[in-house]
Amino acid sequence: MPLSLGPLWSFLFPARCLGCGVRDEVVCPACQATIVPLPRGICLRCARPEPGGTFCRPCLGRPSALATLVAATSYQGIVRQALLELKFHQRRYLAPFLASLLARAVAAHRVQADVLVPVPLSPKRQRQRGYNQSALLAAELLRLDPLGGAELRPEVLWRQRETRPQVGRGAPERVANVQGAFACATPDLVAGRRVAVLDDVCTTGATLEACATALRLAGATRVTGLVVARDL
Numbered sequence: 001m002p003l004s005l006g007p008l009w010s011f012l013f014p015a016r017c018l019g020c021g022v023r024d025e026v027v028c029p030a031c032q033a034t035i036v037p038l039p040r041g042i043c044l045r046c047a048r049p050e051p052g053g054t055f056c057r058p059c060l061g062r063p064s065a066l067a068t069l070v071a072a073t074s075y076q077g078i079v080r081q082a083l084l085e086l087k088f089h090q091r092r093y094l095a096p097f098l099a100s101l102l103a104r105a106v107a108a109h110r111v112q113a114d115v116l117v118p119v120p121l122s123p124k125r126q127r128q129r130g131y132n133q134s135a136l137l138a139a140e141l142l143r144l145d146p147l148g149g150a151e152l153r154p155e156v157l158w159r160q161r162e163t164r165p166q167v168g169r170g171a172p173e174r175v176a177n178v179q180g181a182f183a184c185a186t187p188d189l190v191a192g193r194r195v196a197v198l199d200d201v202c203t204t205g206a207t208l209e210a211c212a213t214a215l216r217l218a219g220a221t222r223v224t225g226l227v228v229a230r231d232l
Contacts, residue, residue: 001122006053009144009180015093017031018031018078018081018082018085018091018094019031019034019078019081021084025093026093026096026097027078027082027094027097029160030042031078032078033075034076034077034087035073035078035079036073036076036079037074037103038071038073038074038075038230039061039074039232040053040054043055043056044059044068044069045059045060045064045066045067045069046058046059046069046114046202047069047071047162047202047227047230048232049071049128049228051232057066057080062186063075063097064209064212065209065212065213065215065216065223066205066208066212066223066224066225067222067223067224068109068111068207068224068225069104069202069205069208069224069225069226069227069230070102070105070106070111070224070226070227071097071202071223071227071228071229071230072101072102072104072227072229073101073200073228073229074229074230074231074232075203075229075230076151076229076231077119079101080185080229081100081227082094082097083133083200083201083228083229084097084189086133086136086200087129087133087200090130092131092136092147094135095133095139095140096140098137098140098200098228099140099143099144099228099229100140100144100227102137102141102198102226102227103141103144103146104121104143104146106146106226107146109147110213110223111196111226112147112148112194113147113149113150113194113195113224114150114151114193114195115151115153115156115189115190115193115194115196115220116141116142116147116151116152116153116195116196116198117139117152117154117157117190117195117196117197117198117211117215118132118134118135118137118138118149118154118197118199119134119157119197119198119207119211120132120134120135120139120154120157120158120159121134121159121160121198122159122181131170132154133200134199134200135154135199135200137200137228138151138152138154138198139160141169141198141226145177147196150196153186153189153190155185155186155189156184156185156186156190156195156215157183157184157185157197157211157214157215158182158183158185158229159181160181160182163224180212181210181212182210182211182212182213183214184215184218187218188189190215190218190219190220191218191219191220192219192221193220193221194221194222194223194224195213195215195219195220195222195223195224196223196224196225196226197211197212197223197224197225197226198225198226198227199226199227200225200227200229201228201229201230201231202225202227202229202230202231205225208225208227212225220223
């Protein structure tokens with residue numbers, strides 16, 4: 001669609017709220033008010049409920065390449081619906097709304113990073129989908145700039161082998177599925193630097209852990225995980 005048709009297109013086909021259908025809103029304030037926040041006390045590394053608000057027992061008992069995980073919301077309701085629409089139904093216009101949720105969480109946690117890296121898709125899945133939803137979210141997050149000038153570097157990570165979809169798999173299967181799947185293509189861009197790796201949803205943390213491992217092996221001094229939603 002030519003750029004000059006943008007205002008006319010918006011007039012003829014105004015946006016409708018994903019939740020209730022009201023016009024001129026991607027997600028209206030009333031539907032945004034239904035967003036389910038994360039519990040007050042969560043583990044700093046995996047963002048699961050932890051009354052002490054530090055590290056849960058499983059995270060204390062195992063080493064991790066991921067220093068901490070910042071999630072904006074729980075994977076429920078309108079956020080879950082928006083992420084699924086973005087990921088599987090070409091609703092790219094939802095990326096700014098979702099990134100704005102994450103930007104607020106990043107600012108609240110005062111995350112510091114020099115490089116922002118989206119979790120990559122395999123070339124096959126990228127061709128099938130036509131885009132990488134994590135890369136769209138990363139670009140929108142960078143535009144909002146809660147990281148204070150971090151560089152967006154989608155070329156840093158690549159999938160060196162095809163993996164099966166993680167949906168429907170238990171935690172051990174998810175870990176095995178992505179173990180060793182990622183590699184750092186440009187170590188010079190991350191060596192000695194703080195890296196934030198961004199995905200849309202975290203379920204078990206296996207994908208983010210695999211990405212963080214590749215980044216630490218490449219010399220990153222600290223890797224922080226960023227996700228719009230945490231599936232609890």
